[in-house]
Amino acid sequence: MYRTHNCGELRITNVGQNVMLSGWIQKIRKLGAMTFIDLRDRYGLTQLVIDDKSDSELIDAVSGLGREYVVKIEGKVIERSSKNSKIPTGEIEVKVENLITLNSSETPPFTIEDDTDGGDELRMKYRYLDLRRNPVKEALMLRHRMAQEVRKYLDSKDFIEVETPVLIKSTPEGARDFVVPSRMNPGEFYALPQSPQTFKQLLMVAGFDKYFQIVKCFRDEDLRADRQPEFTQIDCEMSFVERKDILATFEGLTKHLFKFVKGIEITEAFQQLSYQDAMTFYGSDKPDLRFGMKFVDITDSVKGKGFVVFDSAEYIGGICATGCASYSRKQIDELTEYIKKPQIGGKGLVYIRMEEDGSIKSSVDKFYTPEDLKAIADKMKAQKGDLILLMSGDRKKTLTGLCELRLEMGNRLKLRDKNKFAPLWVVDFPLLEWDEDVKRFFAMHHPFTSPNPQDIPLFDTDPKEVRANAYDLVINGVEIGGGSIRIHDKQLQQRMFEVLGFTPEDAEAQFGFLMTAFKFGAPPHGGIAFGFDRLCSLFGGADSIRDYIAFPKNNSGRDVMINSPSPISNEQLKELSIDVKKA
């Protein structure tokens, strides 16, 4: 037997009890005639105390201990003289009567503390030690809690969890597929799924009605920071539904998670923004709505005053930063530098200061009279003490630049609070994207995404104006999930393929088995998928997903702990009927 209690559960009510604990040595301190040990396990810390006058065997055992040794102790719970209100076990300690070293430990390569001295690579190499640290352990416990609550909610709504296969088929456009050579079928390959999209649609054809799965997906793309070759989705699909049914169901899921994981009750309905409005007012299809500073378009009000920059601009607009009239020249220069960074590409910043004394000062006083500036300020609903920041140029680029400026101001004004959550649905995305290089349309989502019913006539007249019956869930500027109502009608699907420039043969080659399935009574259906890693890190208040994944890979797709990928033997290659090409 190793323990009667864990290291997080003893309280003042246990005083007088004989207990047995097992765990890791967090810290050893000698104080006069007493030795204090913090014993740690997943559940918490308990202070052990050993008197110098204990029997010599115990004294010897204690003297040999070091950080991260694993021990089992027996002793009596006593009340502490100096209590520690910071930990739940802080009112007691255990007077050790017997101690057995279960395992020793070499000195860890970094400290096992909330703030460690270990760098990223070292922490990844010894991930099992990093996982002992509270912030990482808690991230994974949050993930566990999230997964259980997702299932609890969806199960209560009659969803069935179905495991779809991992060894599937590579598609002709599967450039980002990971593939698996088949030993039994030489020269042939499986592919790992980038998502279970076709299988969940097949489950709807099968009449499963409501499906979900928390499932690993795989994408072999060049990794940017915070992308992983394997990632996890909450994947869902429903039959006999319209968009509003799906939004209601998954708004419900999101509220359930906030309530039962974060203790935050959201009663009001999530805001909905069209893609068009999101771009117009926030310059992004995933706006952070924790704060305002909506863009105001003043293109029509400021031309013809001799300011060439504005006169030649397709778009002029800006934001009003409450209470920032006091920004110094230096602060405004910083902002100008910020938006001029190559990845943002802004040309410059015009400011209008609404001074506390009622006067208005701007960087374009030369061209605009105080009345002109007042008119702009009114349009932007600026008050005394506010700072107006304007950008201009090509419409699309300027909106993107303003988006970055707005987020930067949000950061500076500390409006992007990690404990505040602003969920919204972005809807009515364009269905099609025109690719100027190959002169054809591409599906923005995928070719089975249904158009908005009222936009179907536009297929013939103005395809790029057709809106998709698609939706994204955005929280705090992060795209958490997305999906669409699918096409279930053969004629409409045919029309869609035509617009996308597929011949019937292309369509058959790429989507054959799904097309065949659709001939046998496909119900109206639609679905959504959430990025589970991202959702967990959002709930945990972190910017990176890495600590929400137990064993992540680095930016070269490498697991440095197990040193994978790695070469395989010639026998293996031979069995698989493949050769490695020499570089």
Place this chain on the structure above:
Amino acid sequence: MYRTHNCGELRITNVGQNVMLSGWIQKIRKLGAMTFIDLRDRYGLTQLVIDDKSDSELIDAVSGLGREYVVKIEGKVIERSSKNSKIPTGEIEVKVENLITLNSSETPPFTIEDDTDGGDELRMKYRYLDLRRNPVKEALMLRHRMAQEVRKYLDSKDFIEVETPVLIKSTPEGARDFVVPSRMNPGEFYALPQSPQTFKQLLMVAGFDKYFQIVKCFRDEDLRADRQPEFTQIDCEMSFVERKDILATFEGLTKHLFKFVKGIEITEAFQQLSYQDAMTFYGSDKPDLRFGMKFVDITDSVKGKGFVVFDSAEYIGGICATGCASYSRKQIDELTEYIKKPQIGGKGLVYIRMEEDGSIKSSVDKFYTPEDLKAIADKMKAQKGDLILLMSGDRKKTLTGLCELRLEMGNRLKLRDKNKFAPLWVVDFPLLEWDEDVKRFFAMHHPFTSPNPQDIPLFDTDPKEVRANAYDLVINGVEIGGGSIRIHDKQLQQRMFEVLGFTPEDAEAQFGFLMTAFKFGAPPHGGIAFGFDRLCSLFGGADSIRDYIAFPKNNSGRDVMINSPSPISNEQLKELSIDVKKA
């Protein structure tokens, strides 16, 4: 909007309500002036009725319908004149006022009925249609229920569900690994996990204390019937535990599943059998304990009577089949043929009939007096009316033969009831297996399996007698799960590697990162893994796992629905730096 109710929920209390339903057409029958339609969805069947005197648009719509068409109807719930007590909606029907065809269907290649006319290959090819059939749909709903209950139980016991990686590292003995070429690391490969064994042990080193995961595993082996290249495990590991703790926890899980999924309350503790006893009394390490017929060893009682077959046998033993004295010559000949089949390899069968009149008849009357036979019968506790069946020869082979004979008798006597469940733990497996070909020991489980503590001294004197601290959960003759206490002590691990003939370099090459991890304070730990597909099929009363997997592969590892595996393009091969070898 598509429905106000599903097709399984309307009852007599809904009579008079206007409802909207959507679903598939199961059947259309014309009866005089009425047309009856069975409308089906996942939840059930509802009878629709259309009067010939309805408006012509409705009549037209109905006349165009066929099997598996998808429709939406509106109508009024009415009481049926002739009720159907076999279905929950059997007291009502819906008088249709409006019908819209949502999708048509080609004639399915097999009937969508509980007993279908479709053969295996056809059902696999159109798996989405097969999934519409009740038995297959219910198999997957059972699987869903099982998964939720597994999680509910383990979560309540403080287990944390952690996702371990799918893209891992191939090991030198990884002959059965599926591998994945890395595009970013040319010439290098990931492997898909055969189990998360090392990762769950690392999670114990990390202090996670209790881990579980319902996880896909992969094994590239030649497929026998009912093996799948990808399969699902309930994978678990615990720290600071002894064998009894693990058995108690997972006996609890099993009882929870029986109670909440099958409604069967098991109150008594599961039986425990040593591997030795299992082999001695049932000739198998996974005995079916739904019935008795324990073997009785009579080797010492029957020699020296002139019957050469017995006199020369290493082992003579048998079973007593209650009430089978009336078996005809033909029936006994059938049994003899059965055990003589090449895959069993028995030499012959001796019988002793305990006639109802008290006389005893046997196939060896020539050698044994009635008193001799009576003595055997007493040893075997045979009663009037019973039939004793004896086999003899090499001990190991005879025990295996008797095992098959016993199971066959169980079948004939209908003692292997699918609704009866007999769980047991088999414990104390041998730790090591001697391989005569390469003249060395192999680990029966894996090299981290701990020996029984009291057997450690035998390492030096008689390694093959060392028992493993391992256990299997067996239900109804099926191995449902297995696991062991792991070695956490460096010296013992060293000793184990020596016995297995590993040099320190071999050990380092194969298990390096785990060995390194163990230097930093590994706790005592152990675990278990259950075959989830098998567990589901056992609960469902099926012999095959295939219908408990949504999209299974056939015996060549092929998914005939999506036609995978398949060749990939030369561009893909080039990107992955591999070539396909020509045969």
